[in-house]
Amino acid sequence: MDFAAMWGPFDGAPFDEVFVEFGVDMNEYKRRLFARLTDPDRAGLIDPALRSRLIDYSVHPTGTTQRPHR
Numbered sequence: 346m347d348f349a350a351m352w353g354p355f356d357g358a359p360f361d362e363v364f365v366e367f368g369v370d371m372n373e374y375k376r377r378l379f380a381r382l383t384d385p386d387r388a389g390l391i392d393p394a395l396r397s398r399l400i401d402y403s404v405h406p407t408g409t410t411q412r413p414h415r
Contacts, residue, residue, distance in 0.1 A: 346391065349378055349399050357402055379403040 348366060352358035358366075363374045381387060382400050391399075 346381065346399070349402070350395060353395075353398060353402070375403045 348358065352362070358374075360371050363369065363371055367374055367377075369377070378399065382391065382396055382403065388396065
C-alpha cells in the first residue's frame, strides 16, 4: 500500500521500480494490489479516498508488462 500510495501522484510506479521492489511484472503487481485493496479484513484500514484511487489504478491496463531489455 505504501509503495502504491507513494507513486500515486505520478500515475503509478514505472515498471522498473515495480520489478526491483517486488520482482514481478506490472500485471502481477496490479493483481496483488487489487487483492489487498479488496480484502474485507484490510479494506476498513485504508483511507476510503486513497483506496478508491488505488483500486482504479489497479484495474486499468498498463502498456508496460514486459521486463526491460538489458
